Amino acid sequence: MAVTGLKVSRRAVLSRAGALVVSFALAPSLAAAAARSSGEAADRSLPGSLRSTPLLDSWLRIDAGGITVFTGKAELGQGIKTALIQVAAEELAVQPQAITLVTADTARTPDEGYTAGSLSMEDSGTAIMNAAAQAREIMIALASERLHQPRRDLTAGQGAVIAPGGRRIAYADLVSDRTLHVRAEPRSPLGNPAHRRVMGRSWPRVDIPAKVFGERAFVQDLRLAGMVHARVVRPPSYGARLRSVESAPILRLPGVLHVVRNGSYLAVVARREYQAVVAMEALSRAARWEESANLPQQSRLFADFLEWPSREVPVATRGRPPDLRRLHAATMLEAEYRRGYLMHGSIGPSCAVAHFDQGALTVWTQTQGVFPLRRALAELIGLPESRVRCIQVEGAGCYGHNGADDAAADAALIAEQVPGRPVRVQWMRADEHKWEPYGSAMLARVRGALDEAGRIVWWEYRVWSNTHSTRPGGAGELMPAWYLERPLSPPAPRPLPLPAGGGDRNALPLYRIPSLKVDYRFVPRMPLRVSALRSLGAHLNVFAIESFMDELARAARLDPVEFRLRHLDDPRAVAVIRAAAERFGWREYRRLAGGGKGFAFARYKNLAAYLAIAVEVSVDHGGPMPRVLRVVAAVDSGEAVNPDGIRNQIEGGIIQALSWTLLESVRFDRTRITSRDWASYPILRFSAAPHSVEVVVLNRPGQPFLGTGEAAQGPAAAALANAVADATGLRLRDLPLSGDRIKGAMRS
């Protein structure tokens, strides 16, 4: 790109980039349009997302150009593209390289809502697997007619239907425009799970090479012809209002094209990126804000949570409470577990590019949901949805609802002010830290009783939290809209419905307990902005349940693994526990000075992946925090399409959960968020990463996909606390389990 001795011409390079973009903006797929306009109600008899998008050619197109598969799900660094390609290749009997995958784009792909909840394999993987199998059978039927051969004699392979004797017809020669424009059938002739060729193998991720060679891989890397750069001057605190700003001097700064002011919404547009940063800093200095001290006192937060009005959501009631007076005091335990607000903490601040041209808006965005975002942006800008297109392009890992949608709203609001010019907006680090919606603070109280044989006979559990999703929705859930001259407000927060739940996700233990009561206290008042963070309430609930299981096991004088197994009936739960314990060497483990081991188990959402984990720690009494030496996990995600992809996600989930659990809690004073960078909100670095993390994948060929991405968060947190308790005798119930807390607990 850079030529010796020549000045690089920006314009020349930009026009090259522009040429690339044209191919990016293909006409909408007819099939996707047809499926949407059909307006049919969801057909519950169909598998996965075929329910809402039943036409086969919404998922799959075959022509002389090759095989194209469409998914409404987004690559977020979880490897979904590779897994979906494998699923399609398996059922179409082709090599993965033969498939082009198109991900979330409102003009081209099915509407599969959000890429969230570890549902992409269940929704999209299942849909693509069934659509591909049905397409294959349609092509075999067509070939049967053409070749005058019975269907049973024909096989599909390498992009063709093959007859005995070697006669073959390529898929592209069998399929015409309308061939796959048919509704899916409820049942599909799925391939035999015993003869997988592509699924079940650790196919290398298709997105990794571009990332190691510095190719265009992220929304941050988009460069459109004529693109300009914007930065937003965010208010200093949630409730701040812009009193005044002198923008004339800013307009005289080099490269500055435009200052956007709309109520308390303030942004600047410049020709070059760093010019936008300099202008944003100057504009920020020029702005006068009115703030108010309306945040709670952080040290009182949990007391406030208990005092603030809450709505009771019953989760489960089983049996009737035993006569507690007849139980021995030693067999009755109670405990309280707490976590503060947690940040998603994406390494790359949120970014989007928007182009407002001739009354139509195109937004390239790292959103998890192009269709919901399109609805919200259409409302925000006042355009019909048909005039808005959202195209998902990867950003840095998001781990839930971070600033991605808000950055798209920023880009749209600013692009509307400079029509005809693509606008790239990237947040600064403090924007992301202070404005992303956090994972809610949570508090859980549990009581449990054991009988003489060490069986749990009574369990009472109550958990408090804010909502765990404020995703759009509508424009009112886009944070920039709160500061416009005519501001929009988010709707009243709601608890998420069971069985998946939000704050009550995984609040019900999977253990056999004859008498139990579980409920959720939904706290509508949310002083800090909150939304979906990887695993929602399951992190704290599993941390609490699995810590408490260890406390009960200790009271029962039983080994924690044995204690869990005695209370479980589900053979797949038992299998992951045995696999993790065995690979870890649970029984053989010999404790060294300061060392300890901890165990935990959960089935995510009580209906998805099973995960058991064993952790070995070393706690140096003078040291700042426990050192995680070794982690072994076993996971059952149903049929494993890409075992290494599953291992990668579980390893990552474990390490991220260790970071949350050891180190993290958003700090704030009465007015502002004070966690504004990686110094004031530290996360795990290499020195604190475990020495080893091993993940055993229990593959279940032929079983439904159960998803993977969030399964480790709760169990990793609990196993760590259990290991610290084993090493020190100290039971830590408040997160983060940072060094100060451990030292404090040791002193007391």
Add this chain to the structure above:
Amino acid sequence: MIALILNGRSVEVDDEPRTPLLYVLRDTLELNGAKFGCGLGQCGACTVLVDGAPVFSCVVPVGDLAGRRITTVEGLGTRQRPGALQQAFIEEQAAQCGYCTAGMILRAQALLERNASPTDEQIRSALEPNLCRCGTHIRIVRAVRRAARERQRAAADGVSRLGGAG
């Protein structure tokens, strides 16, 4: 005009001297490898090499770099001829979102150039300035170890052929 030696080639840029190198690389020279992460030198997503040493390009003014050798991940190899670390990161599948990857690779490159066979502790210590939020740490360390092995093997082959190690 500021003259730089970027990935072995001379380039001249017309950015303001105080512009951090990161913006020059991304916006003026249109390279993707170095990423904006914090702008504060806290996360390492922007790591590049200047005269072989890792720097946070988000905080180094380009005006200080006239005549200096700058290496970005684009300069370490291509799909056709991948660098040892690039190849090792692919083989170990040492990425999730991959946003931190280029910075990790460059910091590891600097390490391997001064220590051909680092221990795991030395690898971790060298990578400490760089953050990964996806939790890919174990794989990244494994990839650096693999690259070190491959580089040593290549060097040994080169010596036996009386050629350079490239």
